[in-house]
Amino acid sequence: MITTQNLTKKYGDHLALNKLNLTVAEGNIYCLLGANGAGKTTTINLLLGFVQPTSGSASINGIDVTTNSREAKKYLAYIPENLMLYPNLSAMENLDYFSGIAGKSLSKTQLKAFLAEAGLQNNAFEKRIATFSKGMRQKVGISIALAKDAKVLLLDEPTPGLDPSASNEFGLLLQRLKEKGVATLMATHDIFRAREVATHIGIMKDGQLKQQFVASEISLGDLENAYLKTMDYKNALP
Amino acid sequence: MILKTFIKEIKELSRESRVRLSLLIVLLLLGVAVFISSRQYQQVNTQYETATQSERANWDNQGEKNPHSAAHYGTYAFKPKYPLSLLDQGVDKYTGTSVFLEAHARNEARFSAAADQTGLARFGDLTPDFILLFLIPLLIILLGYNSFTKEREMGTLTLLKSQGISGWRWMLGKWMALFVPIFLIAFLLFLIAGFVLSGLQDFGAFSWKALFAMFAVYIVFYAVFINIVLIISASVKKSGISLVSALGIWILACLVVPKMATNIAQAKYPYPTAQEFAANILADKEKGLDGHNPWSEESKKLEKEMLEKYEVDSISQLPFNFDGYRMQKGEEHEAMVYFKHYNYLKEQYAKQTEVYQSMAAISPFLPARFLSMSIAHTDYETHWNFNDAAEQYRINTQKFLNDHFAENSKFGDWSWQADADFWKKLPAFKYEPSNLKQTLSQNNGNIVLLGGWLVLSFGILLFVVKIK
Numbered sequence: 001m002i003t004t005q006n007l008t009k010k011y012g013d014h015l016a017l018n019k020l021n022l023t024v025a026e027g028n029i030y031c032l033l034g035a036n037g038a039g040k041t042t043t044i045n046l047l048l049g050f051v052q053p054t055s056g057s058a059s060i061n062g063i064d065v066t067t068n069s070r071e072a073k074k075y076l077a078y079i080p081e082n083l084m085l086y087p088n089l090s091a092m093e094n095l096d097y098f099s100g101i102a103g104k105s106l107s108k109t110q111l112k113a114f115l116a117e118a119g120l121q122n123n124a125f126e127k128r129i130a131t132f133s134k135g136m137r138q139k140v141g142i143s144i145a146l147a148k149d150a151k152v153l154l155l156d157e158p159t160p161g162l163d164p165s166a167s168n169e170f171g172l173l174l175q176r177l178k179e180k181g182v183a184t185l186m187a188t189h190d191i192f193r194a195r196e197v198a199t200h201i202g203i204m205k206d207g208q209l210k211q212q213f214v215a216s217e218i219s220l221g222d223l224e225n226a227y228l229k230t231m232d233y234k235n236a237l238p
Numbered sequence: 239m240i241l242k243t244f245i246k247e248i249k250e251l252s253r254e255s256r257v258r259l260s261l262l263i264v265l266l267l268l269g270v271a272v273f274i275s276s277r278q279y280q281q282v283n284t285q286y287e288t289a290t291q292s293e294r295a296n297w298d299n300q301g302e303k304n305p306h307s308a309a310h311y312g313t314y315a316f317k318p319k320y321p322l323s324l325l326d327q328g329v330d331k332y333t334g335t336s337v338f339l340e341a342h343a344r345n346e347a348r349f350s351a352a353a354d355q356t357g358l359a360r361f362g363d364l365t366p367d368f369i370l371l372f373l374i375p376l377l378i379i380l381l382g383y384n385s386f387t388k389e390r391e392m393g394t395l396t397l398l399k400s401q402g403i404s405g406w407r408w409m410l411g412k413w414m415a416l417f418v419p420i421f422l423i424a425f426l427l428f429l430i431a432g433f434v435l436s437g438l439q440d441f442g443a444f445s446w447k448a449l450f451a452m453f454a455v456y457i458v459f460y461a462v463f464i465n466i467v468l469i470i471s472a473s474v475k476k477s478g479i480s481l482v483s484a485l486g487i488w489i490l491a492c493l494v495v496p497k498m499a500t501n502i503a504q505a506k507y508p509y510p511t512a513q514e515f516a517a518n519i520l521a522d523k524e525k526g527l528d529g530h531n532p533w534s535e536e537s538k539k540l541e542k543e544m545l546e547k548y549e550v551d552s553i554s555q556l557p558f559n560f561d562g563y564r565m566q567k568g569e570e571h572e573a574m575v576y577f578k579h580y581n582y583l584k585e586q587y588a589k590q591t592e593v594y595q596s597m598a599a600i601s602p603f604l605p606a607r608f609l610s611m612s613i614a615h616t617d618y619e620t621h622w623n624f625n626d627a628a629e630q631y632r633i634n635t636q637k638f639l640n641d642h643f644a645e646n647s648k649f650g651d652w653s654w655q656a657d658a659d660f661w662k663k664l665p666a667f668k669y670e671p672s673n674l675k676q677t678l679s680q681n682n683g684n685i686v687l688l689g690g691w692l693v694l695s696f697g698i699l700l701f702v703v704k705i706k
Contacts, residue, residue, distance in 0.1 A: 070404075073400060083393075088254065089250065101398060101402070
């Protein structure tokens with residue numbers, strides 16, 4: 001479960017995040033929509049403990065990330081927009097290492113199973129990451145998240161650069177994690193993908209959460225209009 | 239996590255062609271250097287053995303001769319090449335290898351290897367100590383300069399931090415990945431050197447314990463260098479800056495500070511020039527008894543003392559040959575003069591060593607270098623001790639000859655000759671360098687400095703890699 005209370009982050013005079021109150025319950029997928037600079041990535045970085053909030057609090061599974069970041073990280077997995085892995089190591093070796101860092105010791109069979117679950121082709125398991133496309137790297141990243149067996153998944157723009165089938169596979173995977181009770185927070189620009197996979201959607205602007213929706217209660221068209229209006233876009237389609 | 243990071247780093251390093259090539263070059267150079275050094279070691283020691291035997295044969299077979307003529311004929315003390323000089327040649331190349339031992343004069347060791355070489359020798363030799371002290375630290379830089387910066391540059395640091403990485407465990411894994419290959423290279427070199435040396439004629443001087451002590455010195459030196467390289471890599475953001483900074487530290491620690499220390503030491507505590515040194519000795523010699531001058535004031539004073547002591551009227555009535563006695567007293571005066579002036583040189587050397595040790599606070603190279611040379615018996619300390627032993631042997635030899643002359647001949651009988659067998663009674667020159675325990679206790683300061691570098695650098699490394 002993810003909770004933030006009046007979470008605020010200032011960089012000098014710039015207010016990057018303004019009193020964010022957010023809850024993502026177990027088995028929910030919360031998509032944060034917003035233009036660049038809206039505060040989506042700042043929210044994720046605060047939850048990861050990479051930056052300290054100016055005020056307010058945030059917790060992962062009830063653990064305060066500002067005071068006990070390392071403990072909170074045991075319960076979360078993170079996939080950034082540009083997932084970077086070790087180019088001279090194979091997919092198996094990367095998965096083995098990153099899982100090892102999280103304290104997991106996996107057998108070869110388990111490593112292969114996680115890579116397969118993430119949708120990576122069998123013949124790519126032993127290949128070096130240097131030869132992988134962005135989509136293949138994302139799949140290895142997903143396998144790292146799966147292997148961690150995290151209760152919380154943080155995704156920062158995970159789908160740009162993926163081909164439609166990889167993007168669809170990614171959506172299906174999120175659904176499977178949702179069924180396992182994983183709480184997912186995904187920052188994205190992709191309204192269509194958000195409407196497809198999310199249980200809840202929030203629209204951010206200027207560091208504030210402007211609107212929230214239950215995904216099943218809003219159509220794609222209404223969501224798009226709501227987004228454009230929030231962004232003060234004048235040429236929205238009727 | 240430590241083991242996982244270690245394995246990951248080793249895999250990454252082993253898959254980089256620059257690393258494979260560098261390791262290959264260093265191993266090849268080491269092989270060539272050990273081969274050349276062992277050949278040189280064998281050649282020098284064969285020459286030493288031949289020269290020692292030949293010189294002793296010359297001495298023993300002088301035939302019937304006046305002892306003082308034999309004293310002027312003289313003999314040589316030869317310095318052997320010690321086994322661990324195969325790994326660290328130290329200052330051996332610049333110090334003489336043989337001392338001419340004669341009456342009335344203390345001579346400097348002569349015939350250094352450097353004197354036999356051409357100007358091209360200024361470019362330096364490919365020796366194991368050059369590789370151990372200069373190239374392996376460079377290899378450490380090459381392997382480790384981007385150890386932490388690459389994580390930032392590749393973007394893997396973000397994922398690592400999200401996985402809840404522990405800073406010190408991560409650092410230890412990376413540290414081990416640098417240390418283990420370097421340890422193995424050094425271990426291989428020392429092991430080969432040990433087997434080569436134990437198979438060569440070494441006059442019983444080779445000791446595995448000393449070899450191990452030298453190995454330990456280099457391992458600590460490399461651990462310090464690894465710490466420094468990792469501190470830089472963890473502190474800066476770009477690999478390029480890390481590389482340049484580490485190379486800058488290498489230049490400073492291994493090249494600039496040692497040369498700076500030499501200049502400061504020489505400027506602060508200068509040695510007299512050879513001309514001044516000789517003039518000072520001559521002036522002091524002239525103030526005392528000259529064994530060859532029976533008319534000098536000192537000689538007359540000695541004569542008077544002896545006549546009074548033995549209650550006789552003339553020196554021909556003395557129970558010994560006064561010529562031989564005066565000759566010995568002259569030697570004793572000259573030996574004291576030499577002792578005084580060489581002691582001054584040693585005092586200056588001791589003060590210069592203090593300057594070097596104070597500079598070791600800014601370069602781990604200096605304590606490592608001094609310890610290595612000391613264990614190898616290729617340092618100035620060993621050279622001084624050899625010269626002192628040769629001088630003591632010269633003094634004893636002169637006494638042996640003068641006493642024989644005084645006790646067995648009559649005053650004024652310069653034509654008296656000792657038997658042909660007499661020369662064999664002179665004991666052979668033997669010099670034993672300090673044993674390992676003595677060497678280490680003489681180097682307490684360097685051991686503390688190197689240990690201090692290790693602890694301090696490791697502490698700083700732990701501090702800089704601490705990740706929230």
